[in-house]
Amino acid sequence: MIxxxxxKGASLKGVLLVFLLISNMFLTxxxxxSLPICPSGSVNCQVSLGELFDRAVKLSHYIHFLSSEMxxxxxxxxxxxxxxxxKAVNGCHTASLTTPEDKEQAQQIHHEDLLNxxxxxxxxxxxxxxHLVTEVQRIKEAPNTIxxxxxxxxxxxxxxxxxxxxxxxxxxxxxxxxEVYSRWSxxxxxxxxxxxxxxxxxxxxxxxxxxxSHKIDNYLKLLKCRLIHDSNC
Amino acid sequence: xxxxxxxxxxxxxxxxDSLPTSEVPLGEPQIVKCxxxxxxxxxxxxxxxxxxxxxxxxxxQLLYMKRGDEEWKECPDYVTAGENSxxxxxxxxxxxxxxxVKLANENKVFDEKCFSVDEIVxxxxxxxxxxxxxxxxxxxxxxxxxxxxxxxxxxxxxxxWVTLEYELQYKEVNETKWKELEPVCSTTxxxxxxxxxxDYEIRxxxxxxxxxxxxxxxxxLSVSFxxxxxxxxxxxxxxxxxLFIVIFGTCGLVVVMFLILFSKxxxxxxxxxxxxxxxxxxxxxxxxxxxxxxxxxxxxxSHDSYKPQLYNDDLWVEFIELDIxxxxxxxxxxxxxxxxxxxxMKSHSCLGVKDDDSGRASCCEPDMPETDFSASDTCDGTSDxxxxxxxxEKEETLLCLxxxxxxxxxxxxxxxxxxQLISQSEDNQSRPPFADSxxxxxxxxxxxxxxxxxxxxxxxxxxxxxxxxxPAGSVVLSPGQKNKTGRAQCEAHTExxxxxxxxxxxxxxxxxxxxxxxxxxxxxxxEVEPHVQDQSFNEDxxxxxxxxxxxxxxxxxxxxxxxxxxxxxxxxxxxxxxxSPQGLVLNATALPVPDKEFMVSCGxxxxxxxxxxxx
Numbered sequence: 001m002i003x004x005x006x007x008k009g010a011s012l013k014g015v016l017l018v019f020l021l022i023s024n025m026f027l028t029x030x031x032x033x034s035l036p037i038c039p040s041g042s043v044n045c046q047v048s049l050g051e052l053f054d055r056a057v058k059l060s061h062y063i064h065f066l067s068s069e070m071x072x073x074x075x076x077x078x079x080x081x082x083x084x085x086x087k088a089v090n091g092c093h094t095a096s097l098t099t100p101e102d103k104e105q106a107q108q109i110h111h112e113d114l115l116n117x118x119x120x121x122x123x124x125x126x127x128x129x130x131h132l133v134t135e136v137q138r139i140k141e142a143p144n145t146i147x148x149x150x151x152x153x154x155x156x157x158x159x160x161x162x163x164x165x166x167x168x169x170x171x172x173x174x175x176x177x178x179e180v181y182s183r184w185s186x187x188x189x190x191x192x193x194x195x196x197x198x199x200x201x202x203x204x205x206x207x208x209x210x211x212x213s214h215k216i217d218n219y220l221k222l223l224k225c226r227l228i229h230d231s232n233c
Numbered sequence: 234x235x236x237x238x239x240x241x242x243x244x245x246x247x248x249x250d251s252l253p254t255s256e257v258p259l260g261e262p263q264i265v266k267c268x269x270x271x272x273x274x275x276x277x278x279x280x281x282x283x284x285x286x287x288x289x290x291x292x293x294q295l296l297y298m299k300r301g302d303e304e305w306k307e308c309p310d311y312v313t314a315g316e317n318s319x320x321x322x323x324x325x326x327x328x329x330x331x332x333x334v335k336l337a338n339e340n341k342v343f344d345e346k347c348f349s350v351d352e353i354v355x356x357x358x359x360x361x362x363x364x365x366x367x368x369x370x371x372x373x374x375x376x377x378x379x380x381x382x383x384x385x386x387x388x389x390x391x392x393x394w395v396t397l398e399y400e401l402q403y404k405e406v407n408e409t410k411w412k413e414l415e416p417v418c419s420t421t422x423x424x425x426x427x428x429x430x431x432d433y434e435i436r437x438x439x440x441x442x443x444x445x446x447x448x449x450x451x452x453x454l455s456v457s458f459x460x461x462x463x464x465x466x467x468x469x470x471x472x473x474x475x476l477f478i479v480i481f482g483t484c485g486l487v488v489v490m491f492l493i494l495f496s497k498x499x500x501x502x503x504x505x506x507x508x509x510x511x512x513x514x515x516x517x518x519x520x521x522x523x524x525x526x527x528x529x530x531x532x533x534x535s536h537d538s539y540k541p542q543l544y545n546d547d548l549w550v551e552f553i554e555l556d557i558x559x560x561x562x563x564x565x566x567x568x569x570x571x572x573x574x575x576x577x578m579k580s581h582s583c584l585g586v587k588d589d590d591s592g593r594a595s596c597c598e599p600d601m602p603e604t605d606f607s608a609s610d611t612c613d614g615t616s617d618x619x620x621x622x623x624x625x626e627k628e629e630t631l632l633c634l635x636x637x638x639x640x641x642x643x644x645x646x647x648x649x650x651x652x653q654l655i656s657q658s659e660d661n662q663s664r665p666p667f668a669d670s671x672x673x674x675x676x677x678x679x680x681x682x683x684x685x686x687x688x689x690x691x692x693x694x695x696x697x698x699x700x701x702x703x704p705a706g707s708v709v710l711s712p713g714q715k716n717k718t719g720r721a722q723c724e725a726h727t728e729x730x731x732x733x734x735x736x737x738x739x740x741x742x743x744x745x746x747x748x749x750x751x752x753x754x755x756x757x758x759x760e761v762e763p764h765v766q767d768q769s770f771n772e773d774x775x776x777x778x779x780x781x782x783x784x785x786x787x788x789x790x791x792x793x794x795x796x797x798x799x800x801x802x803x804x805x806x807x808x809x810x811x812x813s814p815q816g817l818v819l820n821a822t823a824l825p826v827p828d829k830e831f832m833v834s835c836g837x838x839x840x841x842x843x844x845x846x847x848x
Binding site: 064065068091099102104106107215217221224225226229231232233 | 328396
């Protein structure tokens, strides 16, 4: 008799505990996210703008580092002796976006515009990177490092884009803006039958990728110093 | 010859391969490098090449073209960057735009390069190097410093246009190879574990974080510690380990001294002290050798269980004399009678007797032979009485023992009984007068009668026979031999003598001698008695201090024998051998022992002994 009563009491307690836990889970579910999205205009955001910029700069630096290495590897392996260097490099597809070309222009441009430009460039590279990953695998005897780097760049680019959208949302609340970006139409060139032409297309693409990643990295560092450190890094 | 040709061609091929893959042949002017220090301007440098090839002075031109231009343009500034250089200032510089430059002389193109400005960034070296002391180690040998510098003034780090990385290199002045630290992004870095008393040189170079190439090195910073630490330096550098030599020399000398001073034997004794021979605690064997018996006795007296049994030579003489004495004289007062009778009379006198100089606590302790005989007699008598009283109780239990539970009882009672018996025997030994009296008591019956009389008064027998052992382990005593009335219990147990044969349980290793005696013809007793008496007198109970093995003969054994008229069971037997601590081997007083084998009375009778006894 007594034991059964004790058992019932224990089970009741257990049920209550479980109920409490579940309710807690549901109630606090919103806050359990990896990167909390602060509603615009809210003061008590968990992640500061400086923190967001730090992360963005790190990502952009990493992407540039990877693309630089990938270009060097590709250059070493496939471009030697083909005279790619001496040829005038074709324009990148992102040339339509008018980005600052030197320091004065970068300093004069408004930070919001610059942020939007960065977003535009990042969006422009979504598609090419995706195809790069698939197409580079078709290169004859492509080394694993190039394949891996292509995949990594593609993923990190997406993350950087997310981060930049957050930052833009913070800095320009309520302004969704036009999603300006350049379309890429270089896919057929990556699938050319002629290997030299194909490799040249890859070379070009990787060259453009390295350049644009450097641009983004520089712009973000500039913005960070300007907005967070008040031009006193 | 073929081999040499082959080798020559191979050498040529190798030389061709090792040539730089530039299209400009050697001796021709070529663009050496194009560099941008801060990503805002850039400049290109070229070489003239071999002069002697061309008579007219060169008028080199550097033409450049940006992507988007249709034609080549000439270098805007040939001067700022120095000779054979072209300087492009900020207005001419666009960062992420590809440039092509070519070195041409009128119509001939010597060299051409294409690049973009962000690829050719090589920052200037940092400036304003200095250092501060972080701390000095406790030993004063090592120093930590913090090196600080400023970024190159040309690079706009503050606005974040250029992000720089720095690499510090340092070395001692007299070294040739520079040590490198990992590149750091900050403008300060600590240097650990520099040695005091040395001079160091430090230099730093920088690079853009995303590139691989470093710029030029900065000016060398000299760090000097030798001036401030000369005293420490002298203290550190041990010219010669004098201290160690002194210490080890001293130790060696000490060891040699030890060996010399102490002979081999002494050293051996020091290191390996000899194991002391077993001896009585507190007694110096030398005492015994010198004959200082009184001292030994005093030492031994401190032990409760020991009653010294030391004799003067006189005692020996007395013993011998006593042997000749007429045993009839001793019928009057046996030692037991004297003990028991004198107990009341002389107890007080005994108490009055003070201790002698031996310093023992009570006069009733075993006395020294040097005391007065009278005094000692009384005291001895008293003490002996006490002792004997104690003994009698024990002996009763022992002697009244029957065949049942012999082993068990013996093991239980062995030690105390033996001790008591020993002590009793020792008592007998130590008192010369007592011994005298003992010796004088050759006929036992008077003793017995006295004993029994005494027992009737005190209701305590001096010696009693163990008649039975209760299951609880206590021993039932039979009263004195003479007075059979008191020994009812023992009587009862002594009755079934006839069933001796059947009573023996052969599983017992030991049998009560009494029982064995019962089974033996009584006639043998009388024959043995005088023999035993002689034995009893001849064999003196004496102890040597070296060993506790005694051949003690209880003088009253004979009395016992004589007294046992109805039963051939001795109440007490003399102690023959003390197998301490296991037990005693008593004289087989009543049994016809073929040889001098001694049987135990109510102690142990082993089966083989039993077999000898039994017909």
